[in-house]
Each structure stands twice: as C-alpha cells, then as structure tokens.
Amino acid sequence: MEVVPAWAPAVGFTLLPHAGGFLGSKITKKEIPVWYKSLQKPSWCPPNWVFAPVWGTLYTSMGYGSYLVWKELGGFNEKSVVPLGLYAGQLALNWAWTPIFFGAHKMGWGLVTLLLTTGTATATTASWYNINKTAAYLMVPYLAWLTMASALNYRIWNDNRNKKQSE
Numbered sequence: 001m002e003v004v005p006a007w008a009p010a011v012g013f014t015l016l017p018h019a020g021g022f023l024g025s026k027i028t029k030k031e032i033p034v035w036y037k038s039l040q041k042p043s044w045c046p047p048n049w050v051f052a053p054v055w056g057t058l059y060t061s062m063g064y065g066s067y068l069v070w071k072e073l074g075g076f077n078e079k080s081v082v083p084l085g086l087y088a089g090q091l092a093l094n095w096a097w098t099p100i101f102f103g104a105h106k107m108g109w110g111l112v113t114l115l116l117t118t119g120t121a122t123a124t125t126a127s128w129y130n131i132n133k134t135a136a137y138l139m140v141p142y143l144a145w146l147t148m149a150s151a152l153n154y155r156i157w158n159d160n161r162n163k164k165q166s167e
Contacts, residue, residue: 009067009070009071010064010067010071012067013063013064013066013067013070014060014063014064014067015063016063016066016091017059017060017062017063017091017094018056018059018060018063020091020094020095021055021056021059021095023095024095024097024098024099024102025052025098027098027099027102027103028051028098028102031102031103031105032048032102035102035105036102039156039159039160039163040156040159040160040163041152041155041156041159042152042155042156042159044152045152045155045156054145057141058141058142058145061138061139061141061142062087062091062138062139062142064135064138065128065132065134065135065136065138065139066084066087066135068132068134068135068138069083069084069087069128069131069132069135070084072131072132072135073131082127083124083127083128083131086120086123086124086127087124087128089120089124090117090120090121090123090124093113093116093117093120094117094121096113097110097113097114097117100113101113101153107153107156107157107160107161108157108161110153110157111150111153111154111157114146114149114150114153115150117146118143118146118147118150121139121142121143121146122143124139125139125140125143
C-alpha cells in the first residue's frame with residue numbers, strides 16, 4: 001500500500017514557494033496604497049497588477065524545477081544537499097525581501113537581499129544544470145526577473161534615499 005500518492009511530491013514541491021509569496025502578499029497589500037505609492041519610481045516600473053501573476057508563474061516554475069531535481073537525485077540524500085540546499089537558501093532570501101522592503105521600509109537592505117537572492121538563485125541554476133537541464137531552464141525567467149527587480153530596487157532606493165522613511 002502506497003502511503004503517499006506518486007503525484008503528491010510534485011504538487012508539494014510546486015506549491016511550496018507560493019507559501020512565502022502568500023504571506024508576503026499580506027504585507028505588500030497593506031503598504032502599496034500609501035508607502036509604495038508615495039515613492040518615486042522609474043518610468044519602466046511595471047504596474048502593480050503585473051507582480052502577482054509574474055510571481056505566481058515564477059514560483060510555480062522554480063517549485064516544479066526543485067521537484068525534478070529531487071526526483072532525479074532520488075529524494076533527500078547526500079547528492080541532493082548542495083542543489084536543494086542552494087534552492088532552499090535562495091527561497092528563504094526571496095521570502096525575506098518583502099518584510100525587509102515593504103514591511104520595514106528598508107530599501108537598501110532590500111537591495112542587498114535581492115542581490116544575495118540573485119547570486120544564490122544563479123548558483124542554484126548552475127548546480128541544477130548537470131542534474132536536470134529542464135529544471136535549470138525553468139529558473140531562467142526567475143533570474144531575468146530578479147535582474148529587473150534588482151535594478152528597480154536600486155532605482156527606488158537611490159531616488160528616495162533622502163526622503164524621510166516612515167516606519
């Protein structure tokens with residue numbers, strides 16, 4: 001008798017990244033109408049409605065990629081420590097950004113967090129490439145978005161750093 005259905009790990013790994021996104025959205029929703037709206041942003045800043053579907057897609061892609069790596073390596077074991085450890089690290093950094101940037105209004109620390117996330121996500125992607133190329137390719141849109149988000153975070157920080165920060 002099978003205790004866990006064969007499809008459950010795929011669903012679990014795919015949904016896991018959404019947990020932090022869901023929790024972060026509670027902070028973001030509260031801060032967008034007043035604090036974020038008051039910030040000077042570059043003309044190329046995406047409209048607010050774009051962020052939720054983009055993050056939903058990116059979280060789904062990276063989550064499924066992590067499942068492919070887990071499955072290819074035979075689960076949690078010595079071979080999976082580095083590729084899944086890097087993944088967990090970048091995911092934790094990703095989840096930390098929202099409370100830092102939106103919750104604490106620490107735009108500079110948000111940028112540092114994003115740069116660390118980008119570096120760790122890049123290392124994750126590189127470590128996945130020789131394990132499962134599809135998993136690595138699923139990370140590429142995320143890396144592109146992190147690059148744009150880092151540039152946007154930098155511009156928002158740079159253009160607003162002399163403004164008194166409300167806590």
